[in-house]
């Protein structure tokens with residue numbers, strides 16, 4: 001069976017902030033795995049479930065909904081249990097979505113789950129697609145009509161209650177064409193050129209010279 005897993009970002013709460021990619025993934029799949037904090041697997045407190053139901057209503061589709069108990073205790077065995085539910089669902093359904101609030105890049109469990117899925121089933125990991133979404137803070141900025149960054153300002157995102165050492169991921173934007181990237185320092189860099197556009201290039205390191213303005217660098221937190 002050709003298995004396909006989508007990790008779908010739901011946006012901050014309004015189904016109208018879902019992307020077309022997210023809606024297409026819901027159309028394509030036959031089951032949607034939805035996290036719930038309730039240990040009886042109900043969706044009484046699940047914002048994600050409400051967004052998914054709204055999305056399915058907009059699409060006029062019905063899909064099997066699989067509860068994924070996610071107590072948010074940051075325990076490895078909980079993530080293993082969640083990853084196992086996803087992998088079990090993929091045994092019965094060729095295409096499955098797992099959903100996460102806001103954008104998957106920001107404090108989401110999906111990368112803990114993907115690390116475990118990678119170990120347990122490399123083929124599923126490799127065919128998995130992560131669908132980006134609207135973050136809570138992009139939406140907050142929009143509803144209050146206040147920019148997050150203007151001119152030469154920078155943006156900081158901080159955990160309010162860190163459990164240990166706080167690592168930093170740095171996003172570097174608006175380069176000058178022809179600039180030498182030595183000034184950006186060293187680290188676990190990726191370079192993203194013309195993403196989703198013609199001539200898209202994603203390099204898992206820092207390129208030496210900037211060729212085009214649509215270039216973004218991310219110096220990822222070293223997590224190992």
Ligand SMILES: C[S@@+](CC[C@H](N)C(=O)[O-])C[C@H]1O[C@@H](n2cnc3c(N)ncnc32)[C@H](O)[C@@H]1O
Pocket residue numbers: 012013101102103104105106107108134135136137
């Ligand atoms: C586990 S993080 C998930 C963040 C999410 N992935 C994102 O892209 O915004 C949960 C935190 O995001 C913020 N958040 C998410 N959705 C929100 C909303 N609809 N309204 C206000 N804050 C929200 C709150 O600070 C909340 O404690």
